[in-house]
Every structure is written in C-alpha cells, then in structure tokens.
Amino acid sequence: MSDVLDQGPFFHGTKADLHVGDLLMAGFNSNYRPEIVMNHIYFTALQNGAGLAAELAAGDGAPRVYEVEPTGAFENDPNVTDKKFPGNPTRSYRSTEPLTITGEVIDWPRLTPEALQQWHERLAALRADERGEIIN
Structure with a gap:
C-alpha cells in the first residue's frame, strides 16, 4: 500500500x-470530461461519494456502488484534495x-431528482469552463 492514512473500506460508483x-x-473515458482517457481508477472511503459518482457516471445502466480493494499503491485524488x-x-x-470488487452495496443513500439535476x-458548467481541468 501507500502512505495514505486510510484503511477503508473503499467504494467505487459506476453504472457498470x-x-x-x-x-x-x-x-477509460472520464465521466466529467469524456474526451479525456483517465490514467487512474478512482475510489473513496465514503459510500455517499461513491453513490454520487455512480449517479453521475456515463451510461444507461443503473447506478451501482461496489466495495473495492486496491491491488497496489494509491494516492490522494489531487482533483479534490490539496491541489484544489x-x-x-x-x-x-x-x-x-x-x-478488486469485493462486494456490492445495495442500500446506499440516493440523490433526490432535484439534487441530481443540480449536479x-x-x-455542464465545468465542461464549458476550460479552467475546470482534470488533473490526470
């Protein structure tokens, strides 16, 4: 593992x-900037964060939250941590x-339709703003 001070459990949200x-x-392509192929796989120790990612993920499938286990080193996501x-x-x-997927979380908190629309x-505003770059 890495020197990140978080033991999990960890979660990943997707529509797969x-x-x-x-x-x-x-x-794979970014959910937030589809023209960018991501060099990393992202995850969180918060079910709500994974749920938000699942709701916003590209695709037509149902949003899903999986419990995951890193197979190697990981780092803080610079898109939402110290660099920003x-x-x-x-x-x-x-x-x-x-x-590695170790399980599926069935009962995770869902966004209201209004909150999902706001996200x-x-x-859409971030995509229109060229300064809303992703640190890849």
Whole structure:
C-alpha cells in the first residue's frame, strides 16, 4: 500500500454491472470530461461519494456502488484534495493499479431528482469552463 492514512473500506460508483472478483482498471473515458482517457481508477472511503459518482457516471445502466480493494499503491485524488482543496475531506483516492470488487452495496443513500439535476448542471458548467481541468 501507500502512505495514505486510510484503511477503508473503499467504494467505487459506476453504472457498470460487475461481480465480486472483477477488476476495475484505469484507461477509460472520464465521466466529467469524456474526451479525456483517465490514467487512474478512482475510489473513496465514503459510500455517499461513491453513490454520487455512480449517479453521475456515463451510461444507461443503473447506478451501482461496489466495495473495492486496491491491488497496489494509491494516492490522494489531487482533483479534490490539496491541489484544489485543503486535506482530503472526501476521502478520495486514485491508483494506476486495478481495484478488486469485493462486494456490492445495495442500500446506499440516493440523490433526490432535484439534487441530481443540480449536479448535472454543475458538471455542464465545468465542461464549458476550460479552467475546470482534470488533473490526470
């Protein structure tokens, strides 16, 4: 592991239908800037954060939250930590190594339709603002 001070459990939100033992890997398009292929796989120690990611993920599938285990070193996600915000209040991480799915969280807090619409509007504004870059 790395020197990150978080033991988990860890979660990843997506619209993909996956199973225990499947691997999540880097190399897919960003949910927030689809023209960018991501060099990392992202995860969090907060179910709500993974739920938000699941709700906002690209695709037509149902939003899902999976419990995951990093297979290698990971670091604080610079998109939401010290380079943009102090500390790591979202307990968000990223890795170039795969994550193993260890289970699915069935009963996670869902966004209201209004809150989800507000998030989609925020993302649309970020996409329109060239300064809303992703640290890849």
